[in-house]
Amino acid sequence: MNTTKELSVKESKIAYLLRLADDRLILGQRMSEWCGHGPVLEEDLALANMALDLIGHASSLYAYAAEVEDEGRDEDHFAYFRDDYEFTNLQLCELPKGDFAFTIARQFLFSSFSYFQYQQLKEAKDEQFAGMIDKHFKEVKYHLRHSRDWVLKLGDGTDESKKRMQDAFDELWMYSGELFYIDGVDEMMLAEGNGADLLSFKDEWKKLVEDTLKEATLNVPDWDQFMMTGSRTGMHTEHLGHMLAQMQFLRRSHPDADWK
């Protein structure tokens, strides 16, 4: 899937924005599946809140990508009129929602990564981009705090919750390597002063994850195990296609209708 074509700065910027947006839309869409089905009313509210934040962030990032692209498209084009292999979200984000432990483990891995990533991106040279990230950063901090609290509660709760939490991390672990995938798009954006230097915080992120799992009395799975890759160039699990089929069908059935 690796493309040998050199991307221009503009193309890289669009690709970079779409990666950020795709992660958030797909994860938000998964998270929204909990709405009305949460384990307790307060948590139903909290999960819907995170889904709203994630989809909201995706929407502004897509809108900005459309602005940079300048071809008269809007945020909905990217969400509704691309196919599986054109999405560049992490596989981590598209996996089915699983049980509450799985949802929490995934959110914790993603939000802790986003926390470090956004800390750098909010200082980007592009002021419009930086401003948007800075606004979202407050919510990312909340997602991290909320998911981390639940990792602790479930890890150190009952035998059953501990087992479920451990199973969730064991299952998700091989999807965590891709968080730090780097290619020309990242390098170009970093060189332009608009990208995050992922390697610069990798150790810090690992430490945060390890410390949290240990505090939750959980085992830290092996970092050196096999790690999945390919998402950023369009490789996905088959789950994504079904999610998109559901998400896009109405919009695509009536492409000329106005739904805003």
Add this chain to the structure above:
Amino acid sequence: METQQQLDDFQARIDAGEKIEPKDWMPERYREQIIRMGSQHAHSEIVGMLPEGNWISRAPSLKRKLVLLAKVQDEAGHGLYLYSAIETLGVRRSELIDQYLYGSAKYSSIFNYPTLSYADVCVIGWLVDGAAIVNQTKLAHSSYGPYARANLRICKEESFHKKQGYEMVAKLAEGTPAQRKMVQSAVDRFWWPTLMMFGPNDSNSPNSAELLKWQVKLNTNDELRQHFVDRVVMEAEAVGLTLPDPDLKFNEETGHWEFGEIPWDEFWDVVKGNGVMNRERIKSRRKAHEDGAWVREAAQAYARKKNLSREKAS
């Protein structure tokens, strides 16, 4: 044993427009009625998340997805306010939830109808939330303080939902032929069930007299229903939608819109559990509740451990 003097004093407070607060003396029957009505209201908010939630994953634009998700989330919030208001009478939320999941407590029958298109969600915003507002605006003046205040808060959010719903209905009504067909179909299916939301006719409403006497509610079912119809007929006309009632006509003398006979057989069928979605709704809520049991237990176990270690430390 309640004395006549206590009952008279209580009634005098109600008649003077005073609010009854949790610590105040109240007849047992009053307490029961507030719990019955308030918890039924709370359950309705929670079950009501399901028909609209059915379209979150398929909403046709990112904006509409966000609006719908936020709206359904608001319903969860309303459920929370209402359960808290009812808990002031010394019942636990978990008991109340058990009563509707495994017992005979009811929720509004409107949520036993399916949402077959995205337009249904918009029409629910317009009609169902519109009807709920008519009810809740009155309940915001209910004699039981905590319940009245919960309704006041709810009304503010519902008005916003209704506005969003009506805007989208208007948009669909002037949209493509497919959008117009979708929204008219939704109106056709939701019109009569919405009118049923106000409950049976006054002549057939066993709890009404008592609830009115104690000002738990302030208007009869038929009064509220009429108020709603008078407003909605105009709104439907304004966007060119047809309400599915050939008998609908304006009475110059009374100044009200007269409407045809509500299909009460259908109403009682759905109340008895035979609506298209009754079984699914309860099944879905039970599943969420039962699947969440281990999470609630873990949270309690964790809290106990933390308290214990805090005690040891001090």
